[in-house]
Structures are given as structure tokens and as C-alpha cells.
Amino acid sequence: MTTESRSIVEMITEQHATIRQLFADLEAAAPDERGEAFEPLVRLLAVHETAEEEIVYPIVNQLGDDAKAIVDARKHEEDAAKKALADLEDMDTASAEFAAALALFRGDVQAHASSEEAEILPLLATMDAERLEIIGKWFAAAEAMAPTHAHRMAPESAIGNLIVGPFVSMVDRVRDAIRDAGRR
């Protein structure tokens, strides 16, 4: 599998690039096509932010008080983003209200990703190679739950079922799957 040869730092960086692209696609979409463009973004955010919270942040937290303060700030941003996303899900994607809220949300999520790239990824990169490899495989397993091209997944597959529904329920199911994978 190609994902196994990518480091966790590379995977996070690539997912951030995909998130930025999905935001750009969504903002460029016609109002009546926003619903379709919104779905892969919500799915990737559910998997990405949950994998960071379950796999990356607990490990970075062990690097000392300064690292812990950085993680706390990033978690605070993720909590705010979850609330903003729940509000967006309640809106008509074709509305001007949605477009305005989306612009704010995009700015906040991109700033959050940039802060992680500046402050979290350099800390991760200091960790020993063996540990990085273990959490990298775990992160790759989580990533497999968020294919950005839905047509690649058979609709009847368990993974296909895992990644539908409102953001909050996706986060719950992704968290359960990540915890199960960690126990194995």
C-alpha cells in the first residue's frame, strides 16, 4: 500500500492540501451544486480532525508543557470548527447565508491547518522513527475512511456506510474505528 511509505507528517500535510482544495472547489461551485461539493469536505474533516485528536495530539502532549499548550490551542480551534460546521449543515447550501458562513469557516479552518503546520508538525518530526512509523500506520488506517472520490467506494461496503450522515455522527463512528484499530 502506498500510504505506508508516507510519513505521518506527509499524510497530514497532504490532507491539509486536499482540505484547501475541497474548500476552493466548494466556493467555486454554483449554488445548486454546493451540496455535492460540501459532502467530501465534511467527510475528510471528520476523519482528519478526529485522527489528529485521537492519534497525534495525545502523543504531542507527552512532549512537555509548551507542547501541551500548543495542543490545547489547536483543540480549542477544532471545537469551534465543529460548532461552525454543525451550523453550516443546518443551512440550505444554495443560500447566501451558507456562502457567507462558509467563507468564515474556510478562513478559520485554513488558519488552524497553518498553525498545525507551523507548530505541531515540527514537534512530531522530533519523535523517534519507530514511534512515528507506528502512529503513521494508524493514521493511514483512519485516512482510508475518507476517500475524496466517493465513486471509488462500493456503496454497499462497510466503509461506504461509515462515512455518511451528519458530521457529528461521522466523528463518533470514525473515533470508534480508530480506537478499535489501536486496540488490535
Ligand SMILES: [Fe+2]
Ligand atoms: Fe486539526
Ligand SMILES: [Fe+2]
Ligand atoms: Fe490538521
